[in-house]
Amino acid sequence: MKRLFISLATITIFLFFFVSCYYDNEEALYPTLSTACDTTLVTFSGTIVPILTNNCYSCHSNANATFGGGIHLQAIADVITNSPRVVAAINQTGQFPMPPGGKLTNCSIVQFGIWVRNGMPNN
Amino acid sequence: MKRIFPAFLLSLISMGIFAQDDLMNIVDQSSPKDINLTTATFKSTRIMNGHSIERMPPGQLDVRISHRFGTINSGGYNFFGLDVTNIHLSLEYGIFNWLMIGVGRGEYEKTFDGFAKFSILRQSTGARVMPVSVSVVTSIALKTIKFPDQTRTNYYTSRLAYVTQILIARKISQGISVQLTPSYVHRNLVATELDPNDIFAMGAGARLKLSKRVSLNGEYYYIANPKTYLSQKVYNPLSVGFDIETGGHVFQLFFTNSIGMIEKAFIGETTGSWSNGDIRFGFNISRVFTLKKHNKPSNY
Numbered sequence: 001m002k003r004l005f006i007s008l009a010t011i012t013i014f015l016f017f018f019v020s021c022y023y024d025n026e027e028a029l030y031p032t033l034s035t036a037c038d039t040t041l042v043t044f045s046g047t048i049v050p051i052l053t054n055n056c057y058s059c060h061s062n063a064n065a066t067f068g069g070g071i072h073l074q075a076i077a078d079v080i081t082n083s084p085r086v087v088a089a090i091n092q093t094g095q096f097p098m099p100p101g102g103k104l105t106n107c108s109i110v111q112f113g114i115w116v117r118n119g120m121p122n123n
Numbered sequence: 124m125k126r127i128f129p130a131f132l133l134s135l136i137s138m139g140i141f142a143q144d145d146l147m148n149i150v151d152q153s154s155p156k157d158i159n160l161t162t163a164t165f166k167s168t169r170i171m172n173g174h175s176i177e178r179m180p181p182g183q184l185d186v187r188i189s190h191r192f193g194t195i196n197s198g199g200y201n202f203f204g205l206d207v208t209n210i211h212l213s214l215e216y217g218i219f220n221w222l223m224i225g226v227g228r229g230e231y232e233k234t235f236d237g238f239a240k241f242s243i244l245r246q247s248t249g250a251r252v253m254p255v256s257v258s259v260v261t262s263i264a265l266k267t268i269k270f271p272d273q274t275r276t277n278y279y280t281s282r283l284a285y286v287t288q289i290l291i292a293r294k295i296s297q298g299i300s301v302q303l304t305p306s307y308v309h310r311n312l313v314a315t316e317l318d319p320n321d322i323f324a325m326g327a328g329a330r331l332k333l334s335k336r337v338s339l340n341g342e343y344y345y346i347a348n349p350k351t352y353l354s355q356k357v358y359n360p361l362s363v364g365f366d367i368e369t370g371g372h373v374f375q376l377f378f379t380n381s382i383g384m385i386e387k388a389f390i391g392e393t394t395g396s397w398s399n400g401d402i403r404f405g406f407n408i409s410r411v412f413t414l415k416k417h418n419k420p421s422n423y
Contacts, residue, residue, distance in 0.1 A: 020280045022311040101268035
C-alpha cells in the first residue's frame with residue numbers, strides 16, 4: 001500500500017513536467033519570411049561575424065580554441081584558411097558536424113556559402 | 124451388529140495407515156514455502172547506453188562517469204576518434220528496494236537529465252514463479268545549450284524531452300540474460316514538420332557471462348518510426364562491449380555508433396552508422412558507495 005502511494009506520488013510529480021508537453025517543430029513555429037534572409041548584402045563584419053559569435057566562439061575563439069580542436073575562427077585570415085572545413089561542418093557533410101548542439105539556420109549556412117563564393121572579402 | 128462394528132474399526136485403522144503414508148511423502152518433498160528471487164541479471168544499472176533491469180539497493184549511491192570518443196573513421200590524425208570526447212556524469216541513488224532515482228549532466232547539447240526507475244516484478248522461482256523481471260523507467264531531459272538563433276523567440280519548453288521505457292528482462296541461466304525495452308521518446312521541439320515529436324522504439328539487450336568478472340554485452344534499439352524525409356539521417360543505435368567488475372567498480376567498455384548517452388539522445392538522434400565506420404569507443408565507469416547501511420540483505 002505504501003509502495004503504491006509513493007509510486008503514485010512520484011508519477012504525479014513527474015506528470016507536472018509532462019504538462020509542458022508540446023508538439024512543436026521549427027518550421028511551423030518560426031515560419032521564415034521571404035525578406036528575413038538577406039542574401040544580397042553579405043559582408044564579413046555584418047553577416048559572418050555575428051554568426052560566428054553566436055554559435056562558434058564558445059569553442060573556436062582565440063582564447064579557448066583548445067575546445068575547438070585548435071581551430072581558430074576569430075581573425076578573418078583564420079576563417080579563410082579553415083573555410084572548406086567550416087563549410088563541410090556547417091552543412092553537416094563532414095566528420096565533425098558543427099555546431100555540436102544543433103545545425104545552424106539554413107539562412108546562416110546559405111549566407112556563409114555566399115560569402116565564400118564572393119571570394120571571402122574582408123568587408 | 125456384533126460383526127459389523129469390528130469390521131468397521133478395522134477399516135478405520137487401514138485408513139489411518141494410508142494417511143501416515145501420505146504424511147511421510149509430504150515431509151520428503153522440499154518445502155515449497157521459499158521464493159528464490161533472481162539476482163544479478165546484469166552487472167550494472169545500464170546495459171551499455173540504455174537502462175538494464177538492475178537497480179541500486181536502498182541507501183547506495185552510484186557515481187557514473189560515461190565517456191564517448193570520436194568516430195574511428197576520422198582517421199589517424201585524430202587518433203581514430205580519441206581526440207574528440209563527450210562526457211556524461213551522473214549520480215544514482217536507491218531510495219527503496221523498488222525505487223531508484225538519478226540525476227545527470229551530459230556534454231552533448233549540455234543536457235541535464237533525471238530519471239526514476241520503479242521495480243514492478245522480480246523474476247523468481249520456488250513458491251512463486253515469475254518468468255521475467257519488469258521495471259519502468261521515466262526520465263526528463265533538459266537541453267541547456269544556447270539556441271543558435273537568438274533573434275527569434277525561443278521557448279523554455281523547446282528544451283525538454285521525455286522518455287518512458289518498460290524493461291522486461293529474464294535471466295535465462297547463470298551466464299545468459301536478455302532484456303526487451305519498449306521505449307517512448309517525446310521531444311517538444313523538432314527541426315521540421317516531418318520529424319516526429321514522438322519516437323517509438325524497441326530495445327533489445329543481452330549479456331553473456333564469460334567469467335566471474337567479465338561479461339560480453341550487446342544492445343540494439345530498433346526505431347519504429349519511418350526514417351525517410353527526416354531533417355538528418357538517423358540510424359538505430361547498436362552497441363557491443365564488455366563489462367568488467369572489480370570490487371566496487373564496474374567498467375563497461377564498448378563500441379557504439381551513438382554519441383548520446385541518455386535515451387533522448389541515442390534513440391532518434393544517432394547520426395552515425397556502423398557501415399560507414401562511424402563507430403565510437405566508449406566506456407562507463409560505475410562506483411557504488413554505501414551511504415546508509417541496511418539490515419536486509421541487498422537484492423542487487
